[in-house]
Amino acid sequence: MRPFSFSQTQDVETAVREVAAYPDSKFIAGGTNLLDLMKIDVMRPAHLIDITKIALNTIEETESGGLKLGALATNADTAYHPLVEERYPLLSHAILAGATAQLRNMATDGGNLLQRTRCYYFYDTQTPCNKREPGTGCSAIKGYNRDLAILGTSEHCIATHPSDMAVALAALEATVHVSGTNGARAIPMADFHRLPGDTPHLDTNLQPDEIITAIELPSKGFAQHYTYLKLRDRASYAFALVSVAAGLELEGDTVKEARIALGGVAHKPWRKPEAEALLHGQSATRENFQKVAEAYLEGAKGYGDNTFKIELAKRAIVRALEQATNMEASA
Known part of the structure; x- marks a missing residue:
């Protein structure tokens, strides 16, 4: 792992200002994906901003009859939350289908959406990968690609997104709330992640200075079927x-x-x-x-x-x- 500087913040505004001030910085919460990638030299942030002290870990009902999941609520707390189990069992089942109990206890809801692909070539720094190093090529297209994409691909990338939680959120038509230096905005789940096109290194439509603050579930949860x-x-x-x-x-x-x-x-x-x-x-x-x-x-x-x-x-x-x-x- 390469050297990096570290800071901790306790509010969204400071976190956003700090990530904007450091050109090569990343937020870290549970770290269940980021730290793994740093250890194998796939991701190389020069500065980490610990956001675990920000008060974004609550799960609350909304006025419209839905639920708002704080971005720092853990996957485990979300899956086992009584209102999620009762009204959004599809989401609960999807979360529990992923990872291990230990990882779900650490991983956050916001971090889950920001997982990087598990494509073998993305993880192998000795092979070309447009997602890891834009412009180098995609080794997977003519390589071992059993786990990779069959829809929405491009000549530059056939990687898949690994999240189970995100699949359920897409079906439920959730909304992702984010905040940045230009203020807050809401992104429909359908528009949050990107197809690879000619920029496969960009996984989402988040701006570099934005942080996920919450995920909002609409009132309809399809709890019966x-x-x-x-x-x-x-x-x-x-x-x-x-x-x-x-x-x-x-x-x-x-x-x-x-x-x-x-x-x-x-x-x-x-x-x-x-x-x-x-x-x-x-x-x-x-x-x-x-x-x-x-x-x-x-x-x-x-x-x-x-x-x-x-x-x-x-x-x-x-x-x-x-x-x-x-x-x-x-x-």
Whole structure:
């Protein structure tokens, strides 16, 4: 690990001013991803700003009937919070499907959204990687890419976003609240993460001087018909090959609304509202679910080792929607 300076702040305003003052600085809270990357020389911040003393760890109800998750609330506290379990079980299940209990006790909700990819070539500093060093090339496209993206890729990057929590937040249409030197703003979850395009080193639309302060959940939580399905190489402590967050609003056997988000298949949680709309007003049947799955994977591209994920994702969508309909929720 390279030398770095360190400071601690107790309020958002000071944190924002400090990160703007240091051109190569990073916020640190739980540090469950950042410290790992620093140890292997993938990330090299010259200055760390400890934000754990800022009062951003509460979970509160909003006037609109939703919940506001403080950015420094831990994943564990969020997953087990009574209101999250009761009203947003999809989110609780997604969080508990990720990492280990020890990591969930340390990792923060804001930090979870800012995880870097687990692409092997991103972690290997001896190989070209546009995400790590822009302009050097993407080793994964013609290399070992079994875990990598099949949707939203570019010639510059086929990395995937690793978060389970973010997939559920995308399905729930959460909002990310941030603050910077130009003030506060709210970013819809659909716009928070970026596709790689020709700037794969940029994971999100956060500005360099901005800090996440909260994640807001809308009132609708799909608590009656939901599932988080995570398909992986082993039963626990593994990142998703494909994951599906699904929420349904049913009236009898008719689908009034459907929300689907995919993980493990793109540079960001993958939503396709026009495909979800195919279910609106339709019967909750396997045949209709298959039509949605086909629409969701339209345009998917495999790169050899990961081509199997196209069919896997289709089947996962159908299975997740069936589980949500029948409430056979699984993690």
